[in-house]
Amino acid sequence: MKRIFTCVILLLFTVSVYASIIENSIKQDTNEVENLYNHAFDVRLTDAMQTVKYADRALELAKQLDFKRGVAESYRVRGIGQFYLGHSEDAIDDYLNALTKFQDIKSYIGQVEVNINISSLYQDIDYDKCIEYLNNALELYQSKKLKQSDVLASIYMNFGNVYIREKSFTNALRSYDKIYELASHANNEEMKTMVLENKGSIYYELGDKERAISYYKRASVQAKDLDLNQLVAEIDLNLADVYLSEDNYGDAEKVLNEGYGYSTLVKSDKLTRYYLATRYKLETKRKNFERALYYLQNIYKQDSTKFNSNSSAALSIYQVKFNQGQLELEKERLTQRQKYNIILAVLLGLIIVLLVGNVKRKAETNKRLTGLNNEISVQKDNLDRINHHLEEIIDERTKDLQIKNKKLSEYSSYLSHQIRGPIATLKGLLNLEREGLVGQEECINMMVKCVNEIDDKIVDMSDMLHNPERAGM
Template sequence: MKKAYLLLIIFLCLSLSKVFAEVAIDGKEDTAQVNLLNRQGFGIRMTDHEQTLAKGQQALELAQKLNYTNGIAESYRILGIGEAYSRNSAVAIADYLNALSYFKRANNLLGQAKVYNNIGNLYQELDYDESLVYLQKGLAIAKQLANDKLIASAYLNIGNVYQRKKNFNASLDYYNKSRDLFVKINEPVNPIIILQNIGVIYYKLKQYDKAEKLLLEANKGAKNKDLNTVIGTIDLTLSSLYLERGRLEEAKKFLEEGVGYAQATKDEELEAEFTYNSYQLAFHQKNYPQAMSYLHTIYVRDSTLQANMLSSDLSLMKKQHDQQEKQRENELIIERQKNDRVKFWWAVSASGLLLIVVGLLVGNVKRKAMTNARLTELNSEVSRQKDNLDRINHHLEEIIDERTRDLQIKNKKLSEYSSYLSHQIRGPIATLKGLMNLEKEGLVDQEECINMMNKCVSDIDEKIIDMTDILHDPKRTSF
């Protein structure tokens, strides 16, 4: 029975371990898929931001299904990056805030720092001071974590803000610190962006030769890395530079190239900026009909901007509503999963308790048989002990009777001794007291008084000796 009990426990443990192992492996594989999708989305952000959004959405749906908090947070961050490159700032900020909320729930400082950096980068187009607030938050966490890559990214974005504020010295200082860290960790993409940004600064300072050299170098590096969005923005700056210097053929070359990249990345805002440069090129070439055509295009685009903004706001509201619905659905799923886990553990506990009860019952039967045999032995022993106790009690009763009689005799003698003291000793003592009072008053002769007192003391002494003899002599039974 004991062997069967042990085999049953071993079988149950092996079954449970197999189930948990399968769940753990499946969960690990699924979370790895979430992380892979997010990495892929981030990797193509500068090449195809629509794919970035697609990868981020796939990762988000899988992470929500798994209730993978860090995966949900990173998916929202990737979606925000995709929306930011798509120039949908309102939707991007909503995604970033969702990401920040989930990273805080997971107590993920690295994720929080990345999101602060992303939000600060997004605010560069809207509010410089607010941008710096978020970037400094991200930088503080990055320094706390001693994460060089994150620190370098924060330096880069802070440099961008100071460039827009036209504080070029501060901007160059942050760019140089950022580039040094990126080179140290062997990060290939961001040094190209920093090179482009420094070129833009020299362009704004009208140091065209330095600007041209840096921008052409950045353009070459971006093409080697297939950074389509970066190539487009560099082409825009180069076309503006060549227009200002009157080098129209070179301006045209980079205009045509940049428009192609803007269209490939579906960056309407960048395409609009190229339209303005195309207008300037046509104007410099005295091609006024073409220039008017570009102006008309700019006017139409600006007139539809308000409608697009309204549509974007409506889309944002719809997306927020959908996200809230998904969050509520996720909470229900989490609650169901918790209930399922509770039921499962209750079932496991009940099975374990049942096995324990069976084992206890078996053990109890065996212990009961052993106890009965032991009780039989104890009963025999008790019977023997009882006979011994009866004999001892009989002997004790005899001893007690003898001691009782002895005590009764002694008590009688003590009683008689007390009575004898009261009657035989008090008389001579009273005589002594009387003689002493007479002697004080001078009513008796001193010598006669002494003789009489001597006689009283002798009487007392004789009586005490007599009482002592009676008490210690068992043959004498009375005074």
């Protein structure tokens, strides 16, 4: 018994240790997924290609582990990388996949962030769509009472960017002041740098070029300190526009050369296209038409308005296709679910039939058992009566025997007394004859008489033993 108990304890301990090892292994793997997509997000403004690369690895590992939140966040971060690379269709595909996954696991903060990301896609091409997604993000953030200041700052950042493009500079400045406060609270230096850049854009639009250059330069210094290549390239592009508006071709070319170098580091098609367009503008202002033509040939054939329109349409079409694909997947899931439901219904029907049959068999068995129990009860009652009767008989016999034993004992004492008298006489005669006090003949006659008396008593005792009624027994 002790050995069995010891084996059971050892088995339970082994299972517990094994389960703990598996749990720790899974936790370590999910931690690796989180490390991968966090690193991917951190380098988005430095090297967007690396963002896509690390997010791909995170996504693959998360799918293997069935780590749903990891899958959703990996899609979102990879979409951010595609956005900075200028691959809008790839970005919207990843964002929509991320949004679906976050909805499945009811991650509200994830849904808010994806809506912000999608709004960024439409920021330069469709203000209405951009505002629609920002409102979705803000409404969800407020309705679920979320408390992440950096996420709220991102919402206001995109609102501010839209206000700039709509020439609503007062609202834009109000948004950026709120963002700067939230970013400071969250210690988000990247966002503070973006605020400086966007404020530079506001003052440029307002005609305060000196102030605009000041904000751009402050933003550029901070972006370089933080190794944010994407932001440095964007800021240099904005500075080039300011210098070109002042016909300051030297400084314009200087920042264009620097910014173009940073844009090649981040490998953004969108930024490269903007740099080509700005260089075309620079060479045109210089009246260097041959060089301007060279840059023009490297720009897309469509003008920016047509390109933006087509991009917005393309994204909308892609969203429709994605939604249709999701509907098809949902239909397929419903079809599979219906098949499973049919199989389940058949199995349940079989189980019900088996249960009904089992219930009937149990009812019949119970009925038979009830009958047997009744018969056993009757037999038990009969046995009880018989036992009771036997006990009464035994009691009567015992009492009778006790009475007879008592009478027999009394009679035995009586007979013993009756026999002892003649025997005592015989002993006395023998002593008298030995001493010569009685004659031999007289002694013999008296002894014969005693013997006959003893014989009569013995015969009488035997007769009484064989005839109890005579003895009163």
